[in-house]
Amino acid sequence: MPKPDEMSYYQQEDLLNIDATPPKTGWMDTPVDLRPGSFIYPGKAKNLKILDLPNPRDWAIGDDDWKLPEGWKKTVLEGMADRLSKYRSFKLFMDTCVRCGACADKCHFFIGGGDPKNMPVLRAELLRSIYRKEFTVMGKILGKLAGARELTEDVIKEWFYYFYQCTECRRCSVFCPYGIDTAEITMIARELLGLLGLYINWSIEPVANCFRLGNHLAIPPHGMMDTLEFMVGDIEEATGIRVDLPVNKKGAEVLFVTPSGDFVADPGIYTCMAQMLLFHELGIDYTFSTYASDGGNFGLFTSHEMIKRLNAKVYAEAKRLGVKWILGGECGHMWRVMHQYMDTMNGPADFLEVPKSPITGTVFDHAKSTKMIHIMEFMADLIKHNKLKLDPSRNDHIRVTFHDSCNPARAMGILEEPRYVLNAVCNNFFEMPRNTIREQTFCCGGGAGLGTDENMEMRLRGGLPRGNAVRHVQEKHGVNQLAAMCAIDRATLVTVCDYWAPGVLVTGISELVANAMVFTGENERKQNLRLEDIPGREEDEPREGDANDE
Amino acid sequence: MNVLISLAAVGGLFLLGTLGGAPGMGWIFGVVLPYLAVGIGIGGLIWRVMSWANVPVPFRIPTTCGQQKSLPWIKSNPLENPHNGLTAVGRMALEVLFFRSLLRNTKAEVIDQRRLVYTSAPWLWIGAMAFHWSFLIILVRHLRLLANPVPWCVTFLQRADGFLEIGLPVIYVTTVLFLAGLAYLLARRLASPQLRYISLAGDYFPLFLFLGIGISGFWLRHWTKTDIVSVKQVAVGLSGFSFDSDALAAAGSLFYGHLFLVCVLLAYFPFSKLSHFAGVFLSPTRNMANSNRSVRHVNPWDYPVKVHPYDEYEDEFREKMKGAGVPVEKE
Known part of the structure; x- marks a missing residue:
């Protein structure tokens, strides 16, 4: 029998039978249904301790008592007050929603699940209702009529469930007429939960790893060398080319920072191998870093402070190694951090130079402050200038x-x-x-x-x-x-x-x-980077098959 | 429940307002309360906007809805992804004047039990545009009561608005659009189970309040044929601080009902969701330029955090690093 954590447990017909009818009871009176398969296990005490986070303890979602710290209510309310005075986004997004509902069927969780509390508007109301009760006159006087409610342990459980059912993807904010960004609300809500020691292990363990070892996947420096050397071997097998492996190389021109998933996980490793090949072919003077071994930053899913704590290593390492600029790999949330947070949090990067392609001479002016560009910007520029031989x-x-x-x-x-x-x-x-x-x-x-x-x-x-x-x-x-x-x-x-x-x-x-890519000195390329045969180019295939290539 | 309470509240307030027509009450409902309401409205709005503006914007977090400005040969989309202050103003103008984001609205549904499809859903945008723009024009039209002589632009707007020349006095297009827009917004909120589920009294009350104002205004113009000379005297008196007891007494209960609802609206909006009209200007996801990598944004309350410095990292792994051939700082 499959279990709730296995794909085969779920029948497509069942999942597609989406009932978006709200329950009979109002949302404030509908308790959260913590069913297996729909929540993530709590952060383990050992990870919280590594990061000096409050209230480290072992607990389970199914427990009645989540072992909240003494005075937890005061902690949350003070945390809210603090953030209301620090983030205009948070304050504004608490006040300006008109509940027009344009965001509702923009959320993938609501579309695919139909749970009304996954409508971005209602997800935000989970927090907004407490804001009204504690920080607005109307809410204090009119209570429930004004959409206000008391902060209770049940509310905390509901927050934990639904703010870890938001992927901070910002799709709703594209459609919101006031630009209300649920990612911003979720980030703040997760910070408030964090004040009570409530984290999910799937993000807080990577954070702890990343803090200690520089990457989420807990790859130590020698382990990283192993995996990269392994890739060098595979690259040679696939292409006949032996690429260099620059790691922590002082004085390199470019620091290459990429998500650690690309060091170990299939199919990410092929992307990493591809990038090593590209740099080798072009003769880019670059280096990996074992210390800044992850551009990814699960701090983004934890707290603003944690983003900064994990991101600090990137500029620090660029400075230590004396590189000129930074090139970033293919990663999503990493680029939110690099683009929207890094310079503000850990800049200014005045010790670096404006990124300039050593191959085409293009100066990437749009990154003149942060000094970091995306590998796709770099590649698009190369291709535009015909610097890659492509087939x-x-x-x-x-x-x-x-x-x-x-x-x-x-x-x-x-x-x-x-x-x-x-x-x-x-x-x-x-x-x-x-x-x-x-x-x-x-x-x-x-x-x-x-x-x-x-x-x-x-x-x-x-x-x-x-x-x-x-x-x-x-x-x-x-x-x-x-x-x-x-x-x-x-x-x-x-x-x-x-x-x-x-x-x-x-x-x-x-x-x-x-x-x-056609590499200098490559073999006949019968296999791709996954070491799979390329159709039409298998062994013993006549070469005439390539005649119509160009 | 929220619907009925809101409806009853607006009805009760209207009836309360009609008391202004009673002997001697004109001074309270026609002079004192309007000034009070304007005072609360303006004071409240300033307080509200300052309550937002006083909070810093620590990070530059625009939501980008188009191509960034990067390489010169890639066409960027400055109105959906502004790269400087000017283009951000352009984006805001589209947002504020034409509700750009709302126009994107789609409806997602599963068809044939397996296919998820998205269709354009412009009605919310149409209803909102009809309501908001009509409201603005109606406000401007009302200047003819407050100002003497009437500015030419107001007269022009009034003529244009009545171009259909239906009815006597003519029915303004904006009156119809205003009421139709409101009716749609209300019907939509009541018809959709999801919207009903999230709607608060604070969502219905403003709709009924605007409907009350609109219907009583329509009534005043087209049915009761109110004593427009007295009304104008009251209004001009308010704007010129000179009051006429006779005109205040002659303005009529229905006029006071209408005026009182307007006073309630003025006093209510800074403290309610209606403040969104000011809030949208301050929204960081819309009013900031996506110049993140070219211009550094400073967080005024930035503070040092605990990090894991390189030397501690190397101390922990030095032997392993040397063994694996990774260069180290201290041999």
């Missing part, structure tokens, strides 16, 4: 679609660069329907620290809009690969595709680039 026919067996990752799309706007690159390296690129891409892209269902198997029901429900769009292009255009420039996507969308659009594989964009 896209090597990807002809691939019919690819592109998933815009939430943060690069809605917190940055890097929409055309990846498409330009994809079009240059693939002959068969098909877009998903327009309401599911670009700024309207759907979350993978497992972002913001929610991509764990114990949360399988919500991942599959939240993944429905994306999965459905993938299946649409699969049926219409025969799409068999989904490209995504995000390490969380490359982990979670595998599940989403297996469930909603079986047969579609997940890949990084760089992987497709390297598979289409």
Whole structure:
């Protein structure tokens, strides 16, 4: 018998039978249903201790008593008051919502689940109701009539459940007439929960790892060398080229920072290998860092302070190694941090230089303060200047679609660069329907620290809009690969595709680039970076098959 | 429950307002309360806006809805993803004047038990535009009562608004759109189970209040044919601080009912969700330029945090690093 943390536990007919009718009882009187498969296990005491976080203890979601600290109510209310005086976003978003409901069916969890508390407006009301009760005159006088309610332990449980059912994807904020951003509300709510020692282990353990070892996956420096050397071997097997492996190299021109998922997880490793190949081919003077071994930052899913604590290593390492600028890999939430937070939190990076491509001479002025550019910006510039020798026919067996990752799309706007690159390296690129891409892209269902198997029901429900769009292009255009420039996507969308659009594989964009690139001194390229035979180029295949390449 | 309470409250307030027509009450309902309401409205609005403006914006967090400005040969979308102050103003103008984000609205539904589809859902945008723009024009039209002589632009607007030339006096287009827009917004809120579920009294009350104001205004113009000369005298008196007891007495109960609801609205809006009209200007996800990587944003309350410095990291792993061939600072 499958368990709630396994995909096969859920029947598609059941999940698609979405009942969005609200319960008979008002939302304030409807207790939270903590059913297995729809929540994530609590943060373990050992992880909280590593990070000096309050109230470390071991507890379980099913416990009646969540062992909240003495005076917890006062702690939460003081925490709210503090944040209301520090974040205009928070204060404004508490006051200006008119409950027009435009956000409701924009959330992948509401679309796929129908739980009214997953409507972004109601998710925010969970917090807003306490704000009204404690911080507004109307709420104090009129109480429930004004949408105000008392802060109780049940409210805390409800917060924990629903603010860890938001992936901070910001899709609702695209549609909100006042720009109310539920990600912002969720971030604050998670901070308030954190004051009581309430975290999910799936994000707080990576945070603890990242603090101590520089990356979420707890890869020690020697382990990182092992895995990278292993990749060097695979690259050689696939292409016949032995690439250099610069690690913690002082005086390199470029520090390459990428999500740690690309060091160990399939299919992320192929993206990492592809990037190593690209740098080697172009002779880029770059270095990995074992200390800044993750651009990803689960602090974003924890608290603003934690973003800063984990991000500090990037500029510190760039300074220590004496590089000129920083290049960032394919990652979603990492780029929200690098683009919107890093410079403010840990800058100014006045010891670095404005990024300049050593190959094309292009100066990336749009990054003149942060001094960090995205690998897709770098690659698009290379391709535009004809600096990559490409044979896209090597990807002809691939019919690819592109998933815009939430943060690069809605917190940055890097929409055309990846498409330009994809079009240059693939002959068969098909877009998903327009309401599911670009700024309207759907979350993978497992972002913001929610991509764990114990949360399988919500991942599959939240993944429905994306999965459905993938299946649409699969049926219409025969799409068999989904490209995504995000390490969380490359982990979670595998599940989403297996469930909603079986047969579609997940890949990084760089992987497709390297598979289409013609390298100096390469072998006959019969295998791709996954060491799979390239159709039409298998062993003993006559070479004439390549005649129509260009 | 929330619906009935709100409806009853607006009805009760209207009846209370009609007391202004009683002998001697004109001074309270026609002079004291309007000034009080304007005072509360303006004072409240200033307080409300300051309560937001006084809070810092620690991070630059625009929601980007189009292509960023990066490489020169890639066309950026400055109105959906502004890169400087000017383009951010452009984005705000679209947002404030034309409700750009609301226009994006879609409806998601599962069809054939397996296909999720998204269809355009413009009615909320249409209803909102009809209501808000009509409201603005109606406000401007009312200046003809407050100002003497009437500014030419007001007269022009009034003529344009009555271009259909139906009825006597003519029915203004904006009156119809205002009431139709409100009726739609109310019907929508009542018809959708999800919207009903999230709606508070504070969502119904303003709708009924605006409807009360609109219907009583329509009534005053088209049915009761109120004593417009007295009403104008009262209004001009308010704007010129000179009051006429006879005009105050002659203005009529229905006029006072209408005026009182307007006073309630003035005093209510800074403390309610209606303050969204000021709030939208301050929204950091909309009014900030996505110049994050080119111009550093400073957090005024930034503070040092505990980090894990490199030397501690190396101390912990030095031997392992050396063993694996990773360069170290201290041999």
